[in-house]
Amino acid sequence: MRSLLLPIFLLSWLFPGFAHLGFTQTTPAQDSNKLAPQLDHFDPKNVDPSVDPCTDFYQYSCNRWIADNPVPADEVFWGSFGKLQLWNEAFVHQTVLVVAAKPAAELTSVEQKVGDYWSACTDEKQRNATALSSLRLQLQRIDAMHNKSEIADVVADLHRSVPGAWNPADVETNAALFGFGAQPDFHDTTHVIAQFDQGGMELPGREFYLNDDAKSVEIRTKYVAHIARMFELSGIPAAQAKLDAAAILTMETKMAKAAMEIVKRRDPKNLDNEMSLDAVKKLAPSFDFSRYLQLVHAPATTGFIVTSPDFFRGTEQLIQSETLDHWKAYLKWQLLNGLAGSMSEDFVNEDFTFAAQTLFGAKQIQPLWRRCIQEEDRDIGQALGQAYVARAFPPESKERVQEMVNALKIALGQEIDSMDWMSPETKKQARVKLAGQVDKIGYPDHWRDYSALEIRPDNHLANVQRAAAFELDRQLKRIGKPLDRTEWGMTPPTVNAYEDPQTNTINFPAGILQPPFFDPAKDDSVNYAAAGTVIGHETIHGYDDQGRKFDENGNLRGWWTTNDAKAYEERGDCIAEEYTEFVPEAGVQQNGRLTQGENTADNGGIHLALSALNADLKGKGQSLDTKGEDGLTALQRFFLSYANIWCSKLRPEMMRTVLLTNPHPLDKYRVNNVVSNMPEFAKAFGCHKGQAMVRENACRVW
Ligand SMILES: [Zn+2]
Numbered sequence: 001m002r003s004l005l006l007p008i009f010l011l012s013w014l015f016p017g018f019a020h021l022g023f024t025q026t027t028p029a030q031d032s033n034k035l036a037p038q039l040d041h042f043d044p045k046n047v048d049p050s051v052d053p054c055t056d057f058y059q060y061s062c063n064r065w066i067a068d069n070p071v072p073a074d075e076v077f078w079g080s081f082g083k084l085q086l087w088n089e090a091f092v093h094q095t096v097l098v099v100a101a102k103p104a105a106e107l108t109s110v111e112q113k114v115g116d117y118w119s120a121c122t123d124e125k126q127r128n129a130t131a132l133s134s135l136r137l138q139l140q141r142i143d144a145m146h147n148k149s150e151i152a153d154v155v156a157d158l159h160r161s162v163p164g165a166w167n168p169a170d171v172e173t174n175a176a177l178f179g180f181g182a183q184p185d186f187h188d189t190t191h192v193i194a195q196f197d198q199g200g201m202e203l204p205g206r207e208f209y210l211n212d213d214a215k216s217v218e219i220r221t222k223y224v225a226h227i228a229r230m231f232e233l234s235g236i237p238a239a240q241a242k243l244d245a246a247a248i249l250t251m252e253t254k255m256a257k258a259a260m261e262i263v264k265r266r267d268p269k270n271l272d273n274e275m276s277l278d279a280v281k282k283l284a285p286s287f288d289f290s291r292y293l294q295l296v297h298a299p300a301t302t303g304f305i306v307t308s309p310d311f312f313r314g315t316e317q318l319i320q321s322e323t324l325d326h327w328k329a330y331l332k333w334q335l336l337n338g339l340a341g342s343m344s345e346d347f348v349n350e351d352f353t354f355a356a357q358t359l360f361g362a363k364q365i366q367p368l369w370r371r372c373i374q375e376e377d378r379d380i381g382q383a384l385g386q387a388y389v390a391r392a393f394p395p396e397s398k399e400r401v402q403e404m405v406n407a408l409k410i411a412l413g414q415e416i417d418s419m420d421w422m423s424p425e426t427k428k429q430a431r432v433k434l435a436g437q438v439d440k441i442g443y444p445d446h447w448r449d450y451s452a453l454e455i456r457p458d459n460h461l462a463n464v465q466r467a468a469a470f471e472l473d474r475q476l477k478r479i480g481k482p483l484d485r486t487e488w489g490m491t492p493p494t495v496n497a498y499e500d501p502q503t504n505t506i507n508f509p510a511g512i513l514q515p516p517f518f519d520p521a522k523d524d525s526v527n528y529a530a531a532g533t534v535i536g537h538e539t540i541h542g543y544d545d546q547g548r549k550f551d552e553n554g555n556l557r558g559w560w561t562t563n564d565a566k567a568y569e570e571r572g573d574c575i576a577e578e579y580t581e582f583v584p585e586a587g588v589q590q591n592g593r594l595t596q597g598e599n600t601a602d603n604g605g606i607h608l609a610l611s612a613l614n615a616d617l618k619g620k621g622q623s624l625d626t627k628g629e630d631g632l633t634a635l636q637r638f639f640l641s642y643a644n645i646w647c648s649k650l651r652p653e654m655m656r657t658v659l660l661t662n663p664h665p666l667d668k669y670r671v672n673n674v675v676s677n678m679p680e681f682a683k684a685f686g687c688h689k690g691q692a693m694v695r696e697n698a699c700r701v702w
Contacts, residue, residue, distance in 0.1 A: 036090035037083045040065075040516040042526045042641045044630050054687035054694065058671040061643030071649050073364040076356070079648025079667065080516050081495050088388070088493040088511050089373045095387035096373070110383045113450055116457040117380060121372035124345060127460050131343035132234065134461045135335060139234065142331045148324055151177075152288035154331050156295035162338035163378060163468040166475040168199030169265075174338035175199035176331060177315065180296060182478040183305055184502045186272045189554035192478045193303045196280065198259045198311035201252045202337055204359060205661035209249075209256035215587060215656070219358060224249050226354035230336050231329075233346050244329035251322055251330050258314020260307070262661065263593045268501075268549055268556050271307040280304050283312035286319040296472070299479045342375060342464040361651030379467035380455070381491030382448040385510075388493045389443045393510035397520065398442050401513055401531065405439045405506075407612035408535045415608065415702060421567045429551070429559040430543065433504070436552030437542055438485055442510040443492040448474075483554075497534055499541035502554040506538040516645060525634040528613035529641035536605030536612075540702050544600040545572050574699035575599045578673055579665050586655035595665040602665075602674050604702030606642065610680060613638060635684040643671045 047053075048063035071078040099107070100115040107115065120126065138161065142154055158176040159165035168179030179197035184190075203209060208219060224245045231241035264270050281289050283306065306312060319327075340351035349365065356362035376384055416422070416430045453470040455463050478484070485503045490496055493511040500507070512518075518531040541547050548568065551557045560568065579592035579599050592599065610624075617623055617634060624635040632640070646667040650658070655666065665673070675681040677698040687694045 036087050039087055039514065040080050040083060040644070041519060042516055042522055042530075042637075042644055044632055044637060044640055046644070047640065052691075053685045054682075054691040056672065057639070057643060057675050057681070057685075057693050058646075058668045061640055061671070062647035065644070065647040066649050069647075069649075071651065074362055074366045076360040076362050076654040077648055077650040080645050081648070084512070084514055084517070085495045086370075087514070088392075088495060089370055091392055092377070092384055092388050092493050093369055093373050095391065096376070096384070099387075109451060110386065113380055113453070113455040114376070114383050114387075116455045117376050117463055118372060119457040120455075120460040120463055121342075121375060122368055123457075123460070124368065126458065127342075128344040128346075130459055131347065131461050134459060134465075135234075135339070138335055139332055142328050142335070145324060145328055148286065148319055148327060149288055151319065151327055151331070152292040153295060156292050158331065158334055158338070159296050160469045160472055161465040162335065163464065163471065164338075165199075165468075166472055168197050174202070174334070176334035176338070178312070180292075180298070181475050184483050184554060185274070185303070186268065186305070186502075186556040189483050189502050192481055192483055193274070193305060194298060194301050194476075194479050195305040195307065196312065197307045198255075200255050200334075201259070202333075203252070203256075204657050205262060206256035206259050207660045209253040213587075220249060222354060222358050226350065226358075227333055227337075229350050230333070230340065230347065233350060234332070234336055244326075244333075247322070247326040248330050248333050251318060251326060254318050254321075255311070255314060258308075258311045258317075260311065263591070265307075266546055266594070266597065266663075268546060271305070272556060273306045273309055274303050275306050275309075276302065277304060280306060280312070283309055284316040284319070286316055296476070298476050301479050339461060339464065341371065342461050359653060359657050361653030375464065377491050377493065379464060379471075380450055380453070381493075382444065382488075383450055385443060385492030386447060389510050393442050393492070393513060397510075397513060397518065400520070401441050401508065401518060401535075402439075404528070404532055404612070405441065405508075405535050407616060408532065408539055408608045409434060409437070409439075411536075411608040411611040411615070412539055412702075414611065421571075422564050423561050426560050426564040433542065433552040433559070436504050437539070438503070438505045440486070440488065440505060440507045442508070442513065444488045445486060497538050499538040499547065500554075501542065501547045501550040504542065504550070504552060504554045506535070506542070508535065508538070516641075522641075523628070523634075523637070524613055524616050525628075525637040526641040528609045528616070529638040530645045532609035532612060533602075533606050533642055533645075536608035537601040538605075539608060540601045540604035541597065543604070543702060544597040546597050568701070571699065571701040572596060572600065574697070575603065575701060578677075578695075578699050579669055581669075583655065583659060583666065585652050586659050587652075588656055588659050590659050590665060590669070594663055598664045599669075599673070600701050602670050603677055603699065606674055606678070607702060610638060633684065635680065639675060639681055639684055643675075646670050 046064050047060055051060040051063060053060040069078055075082055096114060096118050099111045100118050102111065102115070138157065141157070145154065155177050159180060162174050162176070165175045165179055166181030168175035177200040179199040181195050182192050183195040185193050201209065203223060208216060227245035227248055228241040231244055232238055236244065260270065277289065336347070340347045352362070352365045356365070412434055413431065416427050416434070419427065454466055483503065485505055488507060489498060489500065490507065490509045492509050494509040495511045497508045497512055499505070512534065513531060516530055517534060518527060548560065549556055549558070551559050558565070576592035576596045576599070579590055579595050582589045613634070614624055617626065622634065625633050627633055628637065648667045650666070658664070658666070672693065676693045676695045677700060681687070682694050
């Protein structure tokens with residue numbers, strides 16, 4: 001999933017992985033039972049009667065929720081998603097405590113890893129005593145470099161010892177200089193090949209280096225000061241640390257200039273550059289690719305996807321223009337920054353001040369228990385997820401969600417048939433793609449085998465580094481093998497979902513199939529509006545501005561007639577323009593081109609969910625106009641439940657970072673833009689032309 005084609009998450013930005021975003025309480029940190037929030041359940045009484053739903057449906061549906069749910073000091077956004085995430089973490093925490101309390105002799109091998117990872121992570125005394133000394137050898141190795149030809153050796157070492165080198169496009173992860181991983185061939189997905197992606201920059205996006213507004217300048221000034229303080233903590237004298245920090249900003253800025261910009265990366269054609277190793281070497285002759293591939297343990301392979309050849313040409317210039325000392329500083333920064341959250345308290349706190357406070361607006365660091373559950377989820381998430389699934393996701397839930405997925409697919413089939421702007425030829429192909437789409441619900445059929453990974457109770461950082469090597473090996477072992485469509489890219493307790501165009505799969509972790517998204521106690525109108533629209537959203541991703549370029553087997557192949565493609569793009573332009581808007585609270589513009597896929601998925605997904613609900617009600621002798629005990633029609637409940645899942649509040653810093661770097665629009669637009677495109681909404685609430693929630697030029701793709 002986390003292939004270079006920026007995986008199309010529903011909400012990937014929710015956990016920007018500076019693992020220290022989060023929630024602090026005055027209650028004892030270990031007591032996650034008390035920390036678990038009450039999950040939200042749909043309640044139509046929560047509307048704000050002082051607002052007209054036809055003027056601002058988001059305010060009408062969410063004002064009271066927002067007033068009743070202030071953002072906790074250590075959260076950077078707060079909404080149903082965040083609450084459920086905290087609930088899931090507290091739940092997982094309880095299962096970990098049970099394991100950690102068992103006598104060693106009674107533990108299974110998976111339980112030993114879960115328990116020992118936890119013990120080492122939460123032992124701050126040990127972390128404070130050992131973190132920096134654990135990295136001493138690697139830091140000395142960098143200091144001992146004699147020649148820039150050794151950059152390849154160090155980059156390989158960093159990729160094997162810092163999490164995420166195979167996935168540099170994820171804000172969550174870290175890749176020194178560039179990313180290296182496995183990816184299906186764009187034109188033959190049965191064949192997994194190697195992939196080089198741009199990376200190496202620690203600010204969230206290239207705009208952070210290149211924009212020159214006051215806020216961007218302020219963030220860069222703080223970034224340099226932060227790098228210098230991290231170096232000082234590692235023992236580098238202050239004056240030298242300052243010089244090194246300035247050199248690092250210069251180097252990363254050059255990388256940002258060479259990197260492909262984020263909207264351009266949305267078109268898979270721009271990433272589809274398959275090359276021989278010789279051709280890769282010609283992009284950056286000063287980087288020893290052969291040595292790198294050997295040291296990183298890459299299997300022998302002939303083809304390499306290079307997502308951004310210009311970025312690697314820039315790498316060549318960077319190697320030539322920067323001194324060896326600057327390279328040493330950059331590589332040390334990559335090591336320290338990539339692991340800071342797993343180190344001693346001084347590093348953890350310094351990392352928090354920049355990565356969580358400056359970039360996202362957090363006021364307080366999360367408690368240790370949450371940071372450890374999140375790290376454990378990243379490193380051995382399928383070990384951790386087994387107990388979660390057993391307790392939190394009963395088979396009845398899976399069955400009900402499966403029925404909803406089936407109903408949504410039927411709805412999309414009917415939608416395709418009824419399109420008045422699409423030719424029979426394209427419709428036929430769209431149907432073939434739909435029939436080939438695989439859905440995965442809750443958790444994997446086969447759990448990952450962690451037996452080759454050693455986890456010990458005595459050194460947290462060493463566990464994190466071994467887990468990074470284990471995961472990179474697992475990724476690289478895919479090269480040259482057939483594509484495995486059963487593989488999961490998210491862990492079971494994750495509150496998110498994704499579609500992967502190259503495997504043609506939609507994936508719904510158990511973590512999101514909980515209230516208020518999936519609520520077994522609530523009626524169909526509520527569930528189709530929440531879980532149903534999430535399923536619809538991911539289904540439609542297969543047919544958004546990116547997804548539609550891939551066929552039923554995940555191959556990049558134009559299956560649209562020229563006229564139909566043109567008609568699609570006109571509709572896509574409508575959506576993109578509708579979401580392009582300056583956001584005063586954040587001081588930047590929402591870019592409808594960047595969010596086009598998500599907008600398409602939101603707008604199309606809700607139509608599928610509504611149509612599936614309609615069919616479901618008909619089968620029960622009811623209709624969308626049938627009133628419930630609360631006096632609301634099923635259609636009104638549907639729209640209210642939909643709006644409720646997006647009630648949230650974001651800190652302005654978070655908002656700005658999201659708008660600049662993330663393909664998802666802000667929650668307010670996910671409600672108001674969607675409903676104002678729908679005549680069904682106007683009908684439900686009696687809205688008429690001229691009111692804000694009834695668009696004169698409504699957009700409709702799916
Ligand atoms: Zn999405």
